[in-house]
Amino acid sequence: DTAVSQTPKYLVTQMGNDKSIKCEQNLGHDTMYWYKQDSKKFLKIMFSYNNKELIINETVPNRFSPKSPDKAHLNLHINSLELGDSAVYFCASSQEGGGNTEAFFGQGTRLTVV
Amino acid sequence: GESVGLHLPTLSVQEGDNSIINCAYSNSASDYFIWYKQESGKGPQFIIDIRSNMDKRQGQRVTVLLNKTVKHLSLQIAATQPGDSAVYFCAENSNDYKLSFGAGTTVTVRA
Numbered sequence: 001d002t003a004v005s006q007t008p009k010y011l012v013t014q015m016g017n018d019k020s021i022k023c024e025q026n027l028g029h030d031t032m033y034w035y036k037q038d039s040k041k042f043l044k045i046m047f048s049y050n051n052k053e054l055i056i057n058e059t060v061p062n063r064f065s066p067k068s069p070d071k072a073h074l075n076l077h078i079n080s081l082e083l084g085d086s087a088v089y090f091c092a093s094s095q096e097g098g099g100n101t102e103a104f105f106g107q108g109t110r111l112t113v114v
Numbered sequence: 115g116e117s118v119g120l121h122l123p124t125l126s127v128q129e130g131d132n133s134i135i136n137c138a139y140s141n142s143a144s145d146y147f148i149w150y151k152q153e154s155g156k157g158p159q160f161i162i163d164i165r166s167n168m169d170k171r172q173g174q175r176v177t178v179l180l181n182k183t184v185k186h187l188s189l190q191i192a193a194t195q196p197g198d199s200a201v202y203f204c205a206e207n208s209n210d211y212k213l214s215f216g217a218g219t220t221v222t223v224r225a
Contacts, residue, residue, distance in 0.1 A: 004157075031211060033213075035215075040217075041201055041217070041218045042215070042217055042218070043158070043203065043215040043218075044215070045212055045213070045214070048211040048212060050211060055211040056209075056211050056212055058212075090157050090158070092157075096210075100146060100207070100210070102148050102160040102163055103160075103213055104160070105150075105157030105158045105159070107155075107156055107157050108155075108156070108157050
């Protein structure tokens, strides 16, 4: 049973398009995150949510809009995709805020903008 | 094998040898630290964690050392195996809802 699952695993799209990545966790965690991993493997937090409420928005362009319909889901919608958005996006969750317990990561969504 | 200094992006180690991966963290207020392993095509996976009231913690074949004075963290892997080949990240809690990751060290195990 996958703890944190995100779909799709691969996403290839043209510049200017709008796309969404979905994430679900079945761990009963209160906190969920989106991270972006660039081509040099650097992992940077984008957003964190606690009980459906936005806690951290790490100066992400407002073309990126997370949505948490319930605490088990955190989806990421991206408008007007740009070449620089190409990266691997990871969803994660933790029991409490990430400052106290480990975060569990999904398998990643490799986004390629052409 | 050991990554010398604060951080090297790659580490090559002979199978069976011990590995040491080093990491410098930035926030002196951080009180929780985690090591993650990321295999190719997968998400980061938890290895071991340590809180700031400890300076050493051991797991199965892994040991984490924390030196708060110099803001340094290390991960030791005993008897490194081919399955240990991966990218290893240290992470610190910059605040209650944020884990900040280091740049990562790619470990390659030579047969």
